[in-house]
Amino acid sequence: MELSDVAIFCAIVSAGSLSGAGRQSGLSPMSVSRRLAALEEELGVRLFHRTTRAVALTADGETFLPLAQAMLDARNAALAAFSDCRDGLGGVLKVTAPNRIGRALVVPLVVKLMAANPHLQIDLTLTDGIVDIVAAGIDVAVRVAPLQMSELIATKLADNPRILCASPAYIKARGRPKKLSDIDAHSCLTLHAMDGWTFRTGERVVTKRISGRLAANSVDAVRAACLAGAGIAMLTYWDVAEDLADKTLMSIALSDAEPEALAIWAILPTRLYMPPRARAFIDAMKAALVASGP
Known part of the structure; x- marks a missing residue:
């Protein structure tokens, strides 16, 4: 199985369309369609319902999505483990957080992380709504609301009365x-x-x-x-x-x-692999919250 085809599959999920995935990947929509068709043929299932304007995961596609992300996570772990980079963290860290906490805490923190790590990029989504972090390819979600039962991995960062x-x-x-x-x-x-x-x-x-x-x-x-x-x-x-x-x-x-008390949590999409950039972000958030918390 070509990991590049798996990456295209995840890009389609994130972008919500073949053309959007093409823009993310630098490929034409036709090339994206061919790569997706090759992956579906290899798996022997249809991964998306397609219309002229959008795509939606089939039941098989929903089953394959966490497996695809685990494969890409494993590839990223291997690249990170043997990287020749000597200048700290690299890659794209995708984070989502509530608006107020995002502006007050997360933005200053990621600016410091970027200053200390010239190869690190940040993709930050601030919203008071709940983001589907698996579908959006988020590395870390900062959340305050009481947590519902799910397969996501939660790490408590600090109390938030x-x-x-x-x-x-x-x-x-x-x-x-x-x-x-x-x-x-x-x-x-x-x-x-x-x-x-x-x-x-x-x-x-x-x-x-x-x-x-x-x-x-x-x-x-x-x-x-x-x-x-x-x-x-x-x-x-x-x-x-x-x-x-x-x-x-x-x-x-x-x-x-x-x-009733609340807490600030870091939500991760999987326990199989945590990118070093995600671990660095979580550690920095914990330190910032402890230093200036209630």
Whole structure:
């Protein structure tokens, strides 16, 4: 089996089309189609459903995808092990992270990694949505949301406590809630499809229903509204660390409950092989979070 054909298969998955894979690989769509056909013939299965505009993995294609990525990972491991490069890390590190943490932590960190490793390239996707890291060929996903059961590999980087907070202007105008039931009298700023906040009260975990006049699709938007004095928000430490430090936001502690804790995780697509550049990124993230964390 030609690894170049396997790489074309993965490029088609990543790009979502034969023409997109051709642009990534420097090949014509016809050449990409021939290479894919050769791979399908060798495997004896059809890997994609094709239309004039797009492609979609067949069931066999979905089965083959993690195997294909493992083959390419093994090739990259061999190249890295015997590389003549003496100038540090190389290749392309593909990372995805939430918007706020990405800008505050990940961007400065990868800039330092690039400065220390002239042959390293970074492909960074910042989004508050969940990326299919296998289909997108991501090396490391930085995530904060509670993890769902999956075959992905998770490494905890640091604690990331949730914090109730509001601007000084809001607290001056509306007061500071002192216990969980006091939240009913306040305007709460929420993310879309979130009608409750989770708290721990002693040994119990409870979900407090909340209401307010503003809901948004991103943490950045909720934070901006909170800074503007529109209400109380529940955000994580790394969303508001700078705001708490310069006192543009104030934390709110309740006497009978505290927000359920979260953590920052590094999510990897496979345990079979971790590129050295991914390991370096994870180690650097851990160090940065420990150095400036709560």
